[in-house]
Amino acid sequence: MNICVFLSAADLDDRYTRPAREFAELLGKGGHTLVWGGSDSGLMKVVADGVQEAGGRLVGVSVEFLAAKARPGADEMVVARDLAERKALLLAKADAVVVMVGGTGTLDEATEILELKKHGKTDKPVVLLNTAGFYDGLREQFLRMDAEGFLPVPLTDLVFFAEEPVGALAHLEERLGTV
Numbered sequence: 001m002n003i004c005v006f007l008s009a010a011d012l013d014d015r016y017t018r019p020a021r022e023f024a025e026l027l028g029k030g031g032h033t034l035v036w037g038g039s040d041s042g043l044m045k046v047v048a049d050g051v052q053e054a055g056g057r058l059v060g061v062s063v064e065f066l067a068a069k070a071r072p073g074a075d076e077m078v079v080a081r082d083l084a085e086r087k088a089l090l091l092a093k094a095d096a097v098v099v100m101v102g103g104t105g106t107l108d109e110a111t112e113i114l115e116l117k118k119h120g121k122t123d124k125p126v127v128l129l130n131t132a133g134f135y136d137g138l139r140e141q142f143l144r145m146d147a148e149g150f151l152p153v154p155l156t157d158l159v160f161f162a163e164e165p166v167g168a169l170a171h172l173e174e175r176l177g178t179v
Helices: 014-029 042-053 064-069 083-092 104-118 136-147 165-176
Strands: 002-006 033-036 057-063 076-080 096-099 126-129 160-162
Touching: 002 083, 002 104, 014 033, 014 042, 014 165, 033 042, 042 057, 057 064, 057 083, 064 076, 076 083, 083 104, 096 104, 096 165, 104 126, 126 165, 160 165
Parallel strands: 002 033, 002 096, 033 057, 057 076, 096 126, 126 160
Antiparallel strands: none
């Protein structure tokens, strides 16, 4: 599978890097390809290192203003003109999406894929990896949106919340029939 991972390029605490590394190793050992923002910094580097060291492929999509931070030695690296083109390319190259911890950019990417799913423009599975309860508040907001009628499709059709890396990958493999 080509798995797009949206995540932070910040240097983060071990409670975030350890599960990210674990997920990356599972991807690589499973022979999957990481599709990511192409950065060789922070959590993005941790995940790229883990996938590559475990034998997986790396497909990066950077953006012009961040190209200097792009990872050397990726199997494929594309440089998009802007963030909108970057998101479109990331999604086009992916069979599934995993959202890891991140800031406003990660949240923007996550909500865009969910909006596309809501409108039937994609059926790619989306997993929010809720490391250390990072997305507890977002899950509560989504549950409220669902309960109060703001979502035209059930929340469970839009996103799967996983608490552990192994559960995230198992969900994707089951959904895409690769197990």
